[in-house]
Every structure is written in C-alpha cells, then in structure tokens.
Amino acid sequence: VPRVEKHQFQAETQQLLHIVAKSLYSDKEIFIRELISNANDALEKLRYVQLSAGGEQVGDDKREIYLYVDDINKTITIKDTGIGMTKKEAIDNLGTIARSGSKLFIEELKKDKTNTDDGKIIGQFGVGFYSAFMVSNSVEVVTRSYKKDEPGYRWTSDGSGSYEIETLLDDVERGTSIRCHLRDDCAEFSKEETVKQIVKKYSNFVSAPIYINDVRVNNLRALWMEDAKSIKEDEHTEFYRFVSGQYDKPRYTLQYKIDVPINLRALIYIPQYKPNIFDVTQESDVGVALYSRKVLIQPKANQLLPRWLRFVKGVVDSEDIPLNLSRELLQDSNLIRKIRLLLSQRIIRFLQEQSKKDKAKYQEFYEDYKLFFKEGIVRTADQGEKEDIAKLLRFDSSREEQGNLISLEEYIDRMVPEQKHIYYLAGPSRELCENSPYYEAIRQKGYEVLFVYESHDEVLLMQLAEFDKKKLKSVESELETDTKKDDTILEGDARSLSQDEANQLKQWILKQFGDKIKNVKINTKLDQHPCIITTNEMGAVRHFLKTNLLQRN
Numbered sequence: 390v391p392r393v394e395k396h397q398f399q400a401e402t403q404q405l406l407h408i409v410a411k412s413l414y415s416d417k418e419i420f421i422r423e424l425i426s427n428a429n430d431a432l433e434k435l436r437y438v439q440l441s442a443g444g445e446q447v448g449d450d451k452r453e454i455y456l457y458v459d460d461i462n463k464t465i466t467i468k469d470t471g472i473g474m475t476k477k478e479a480i481d482n483l484g485t486i487a488r489s490g491s492k493l494f495i496e497e498l499k500k501d502k503t504n505t506d507d508g509k510i511i512g513q514f515g516v517g518f519y520s521a522f523m524v525s526n527s528v529e530v531v532t533r534s535y536k537k538d539e540p541g542y543r544w545t546s547d548g549s550g551s552y553e554i555e556t557l558l559d560d561v562e563r564g565t566s567i568r569c570h571l572r573d574d575c576a577e578f579s580k581e582e583t584v585k586q587i588v589k590k591y592s593n594f595v596s597a598p599i600y601i602n603d604v605r606v607n608n609l610r611a612l613w614m615e616d617a618k619s620i621k622e623d624e625h626t627e628f629y630r631f632v633s634g635q636y637d638k639p640r641y642t643l644q645y646k647i648d649v650p651i652n653l654r655a656l657i658y659i660p661q662y663k664p665n666i667f668d669v670t671q672e673s674d675v676g677v678a679l680y681s682r683k684v685l686i687q688p689k690a691n692q693l694l695p696r697w698l699r700f701v702k703g704v705v706d707s708e709d710i711p712l713n714l715s716r717e718l719l720q721d722s723n724l725i726r727k728i729r730l731l732l733s734q735r736i737i738r739f740l741q742e743q744s745k746k747d748k749a750k751y752q753e754f755y756e757d758y759k760l761f762f763k764e765g766i767v768r769t770a771d772q773g774e775k776e777d778i779a780k781l782l783r784f785d786s787s788r789e790e791q792g793n794l795i796s797l798e799e800y801i802d803r804m805v806p807e808q809k810h811i812y813y814l815a816g817p818s819r820e821l822c823e824n825s826p827y828y829e830a831i832r833q834k835g836y837e838v839l840f841v842y843e844s845h846d847e848v849l850l851m852q853l854a855e856f857d858k859k860k861l862k863s864v865e866s867e868l869e870t871d872t873k874k875d876d877t878i879l880e881g882d883a884r885s886l887s888q889d890e891a892n893q894l895k896q897w898i899l900k901q902f903g904d905k906i907k908n909v910k911i912n913t914k915l916d917q918h919p920c921i922i923t924t925n926e927m928g929a930v931r932h933f934l935k936t937n938l939l940q941r942n
C-alpha cells in the first residue's frame with residue numbers, strides 16, 4: 390500500500406464544493422464557526438464513547454479546542470482533542486460533501502434507547518467543513534482516531550478536483566487539526582484580534598473551552614439552555630449586558646422552553662432602561678439573537694419577533710434551524726414564522742402575568758413602553774393580533790382615581806348588565822373629560838368610561854375597533870346616534886322649555902347661524918350643560934383647538 394494516495398472527489402461533490410465555496414454562506418468569517426462546531430462535535434462524540442466504552446481504553450478525557458493563527462505564513466489552525474478519524478472516516482466524511490458523519494453518529498446514538506442526550510452535536514448537513522475552501526488555497530487535516538492502534542493521517546486538498554491522503558509514521562495526538570492556508574484576500578483570518586472577535590461573536594457559548602494561541606476566549610455560560618432556578622440574578626445581569634450591549638439591568642426576565650411543536654429555548658429580557666422618543670421612532674433592529682445549539686446564526690434576528698417587540702433583548706435557540714440557513718432563507722421560512730408567533734404570544738402572556746403579580750411595577754413599565762404596544766396594534770391588519778396586544782393596554786377610568794390604570798379585560802368584567810359596548814372619551818385632561826357634556830350623558834346610564842388624553846389614542850382605539858366581541862365606542866359618537874331619536878320634550882318636566890318654546894328657539898338658532906351649521910336638535914339628556922356643539926370629526930377639531938390654544942399661550 391502506498392503511503393500517499395490520491396483520490397478524486399465524486400462528481401456531485403465537486404459541483405457542490407463549488408457552490409459552497411462561492412455562495413452558500415453570506416459571510417466568509419463563518420468558516421471559523423463551522424470548524425469550531427465540528428471540533429466541538431468531535432469532543433462531544435468522544436464524551437459519548439468514553440461514557441459507553443465500558444472499560445475500553447480511549448485515552449484521556451481532555452476535551453479542548455485550540456486555535457493557532459500565524460499572520461506571517463497566513464494560516465489558521467483549528468485543533469481539537471476529540472474523537473478523530475480513521476482513514477475510512479476521513480475519506481467518507483471529508484471526501485463526500487453533504488454526507489454528515491455527525492448525523493450518522495446521532496442516528497447510532499438514537500438506537501440506544503437509554504440515551505436521550507443527543508442534543509449537543511451540532512453538525513447534520515455535511516457542508517460546514519467545505520466552508521474552509523471559501524478562504525483557503527489549500528486545507529490540510531491531520532487526524533488520529535481514538536480507536537486503538539490507529540495511525541494518524543494527513544488529508545490535503547485545494548478544493549478543486551482531488552484530495553490526497555497520507556498515512557503518517559510518526560506519533561500523532563488523538564483528535565483533529567485543520568490548517569487553512571489562507572488566500573491573500575483572506576489573510577485577515579490569520580490575525581489574532583480579528584479571529585478573537587469572530588470566535589466571541591459566534592462561538593462564545595460553545596461548551597468546550599476555546600483557546601487562541603493558548604489564551605482562553607470563550608467564558609460565558611449559555612444561560613438559555615440551563616435550568617431557570619440555577620441562574621443567579623447577577624449572572625442574568627452579566628448575560629443581559631453581553632446580549633444587549635447596554636449597561637443597565639433587566640427589568641423583567643422570561644425563560645421559555647418548549648419541545649413541541651418545535652424545539653425552542655429562549656431567554657428574553659426587558660431592559661430597565663426607559664426608551665426615549667428616538668428609540669421609539671427609529672427603525673432599529675430587534676434585540677434578539679438567533680442560535681442553533683449554542684452557535685450563533687444571526688445576531689439581530691429581525692424575522693424572529695414582530696417589529697413592535699424590538700425593545701426586548703435576548704437569545705432564541707432552536708435545534709430545528711439548520712446552521713447554514715442564509716438570511717434570505719430565514720426571511721420566508723415557515724419555521725421562523727412559527728417561532729415568531731409562539732414567542733410574541735408568550736411574551737404578551739408573560740407581561741399579563743407580571744401585571745397581576747405586581748401592578749405598580751407593570752404600570753411603570755407600561756408608562757415607559759406603551760408607545761410600542763400602540764404601534765403594534767396600529768401596524769398589524771390582523772384583528773386577533775391587535776386584540777392580543779391590546780391586552781397590555783391600560784387606561785385611566787371614570788371609576789378610578791386618576792393614574793390608577795385598568796385593562797380592557799377589567800373594564801369588561803365590571804360592565805353593567807345591559808351595557809353592550811366599551812366607552813371611551815378623548816380629551817386634553819382628566820378634568821375636562823369629567824366636565825364634558827358627553828361624559829355627563831353616558832354617566833347617567835351608570836357606564837364606566839375610559840379617558841384617553843393623547844391625540845393618537847383616538848386613532849388607536851378606532852383602529853382597534855373591537856375587543857373581546859365588544860365595540861369600542863367614543864361617547865361622542867354614541868351621543869350623536871342617541872340624539873337622532875330626540876327633538877321631543879318630555880311632558881311635565883318643569884325645568885324644561887315647553888315643546889313650543891323649544892321649537893321657536895330652534896328656528897331662531899337656525900336663522901341666526903344660517904349655513905354655518907348643519908342642524909339643530911333638541912336634547913333633554915343634559916343636566917349640567919345647556920347645549921353641546923358636535924361635529925362629524927371631533928378628533929380633528931380637538932387637534933385644531935389644541936394646536937391653536939398652544940400657539941396663543
């Protein structure tokens with residue numbers, strides 16, 4: 390047997406190699422992530438065989454990853470002390486693209502029913518290794534299997550038609566070492582600082598220790614994978630600061646784990662920080678990063694949450710997401726849509742729970758973040774989603790002290806029996822709302838009225854239109870529809886004008902104002918006010934008055 394053999398890549402492998410090297414990944418830097426993931430898989434596999442070896446000697450249990458960069462020779466080397474490869478494994482796994490030795494390994498594990506712990510191995514698509522050819526003139530793999538009496542091998546290729554495999558005569562450490570001889574335009578990946586940043590970005594949470602030129606770089610625990618009870622508050626704070634890039638603390642923390650209908654691990658924070666108007670108006674990215682098995686896929690995963698939730702920070706991890714999914718694919722993936730729905734519903738439910746647990750804290754949060762909720766309601770066309778978000782809204786109410794806010798659900802719970810709708814009144818202040826003739830008319834019926842003071846609140850409530858099958862009605866429009874039936878004075882009301890007098894007054898007003906007004910109606914519902922002037926578009930008038938008054942002051 391010759392010591393060096395030359396092999397041709399299979400025809401499909403050659404074609405695929407070209408695609409991977411040229412266009413599968415959008416960023417070249419991710420080859421580091423892929424090679425580290427493979428190294429981590431090799432370490433995990435070693436752990437499995439050591440656990441199940443039953444006394445068979447598989448060597449020491451050191452499980453570490455070393456990166457060496459050499460910016461003079463323009464190389465980067467990724468080395469692990471993992472399971473290694475036999476000659477056949479190297480030929481099968483490195484010589485054939487889209488063949489994943491890791492996937493086969495997981496399938497073997499699954500045959501053993503007592504083993505439920507297969508979630509730690511990352512690879513399953515069999516393309517990651519080839520990303521090394523995006524940046525390399527040639528790739529050199531030195532490997533020795535953990536199996537007894539196996540020699541070491543050197544596998545080399547320039548990523549075009551063929552590869553060579555050489556049996557090594559000297560001693561080789563167990564594990565695999567992959568050296569990339571970088572192309573000139575990719576020489577940056579032989580710079581220590583650059584590589585350190587890339588490792589921290591993508592592989593900071595890989596379980597095995599990672600060293601660059603013998604200095605440890607990854608040091609954070611992947612908290613989202615851990616048991617919620619085991620995490621201390623200051624660990625959350627440290628982690629929150631890492632994911633958010635902010636220096637405040639989490640105000641709320643939500644850890645969310647499900648396995649059905651999809652695998653999902655999420656750690657979501659709401660910042661202590663009070664957003665300013667700039668934060669609200671700018672179209673910033675969402676603050677949630679997408680991981681798969683602790684490896685970063687996308688730092689700001691905009692598709693993962695609806696726009697209005699862009700203020701939350703954190704991490705979402707799903708085993709079901711392939712690592713090599715490109716940004717474009719992420720966008721219209723069904724899976725991502727599912728995750729978005731699950732997450733946003735869970736966050737809404739979580740906030741409702743918090744509101745019940747500690748009303749004052751929630752109310753403070755609400756005052757800080759309400760503009761996001763309102764935006765969410767106005768932005769979506771989906772009534773179900775509007776009403777979901779509306780559960781988070783809080784209102785000043787005629788039945789409560791000012792500033793003691795209530796939810797729409799609370800309002801509905803205490804509606805009087807014959808009441809059909811939810812009533813609100815928009816006005817510049819609580820005092821003016823309470824003195825409004827519109828409010829007077831509705832209060833007499835014993836109905837509670839929500840008071841809103843911002844001009845956008847009217848637009849919001851009109852857009853929402855309904856909540857829990859009850860219409861949201863402005864008391865102004867209610868009164869207008871009510872008065873259509875009127876124009877008659879009740880007999881025997883001593884405080885009132887007679888029908889004749891009232892009719893005369895009406896004719897006189899009509900004549901005086903001419904075409905400045907549309908109509909005059911007689912109304913007997915008012916108690917404290919002599920009359921009301923209404924218009925079709927009360928909101929617009931209020932806006933006009935407000936801006937004019939402001940100018941005058």
Ligand code: ADP
Nearest residue numbers: 427431482489490491512513514515516517518
């Ligand atoms: P995947 O990781 O999705 O399986 P890759 O193309 O990244 O696909 O790797 C192909 C296969 O090569 C792996 O499944 C594994 O069997 C083998 N392999 C790659 N890197 C290593 C390594 N460092 N140690 C041992 N085996 C490796």
Ligand code: MG
Nearest residue numbers: 427512517518
């Ligand atoms: Mg891989």
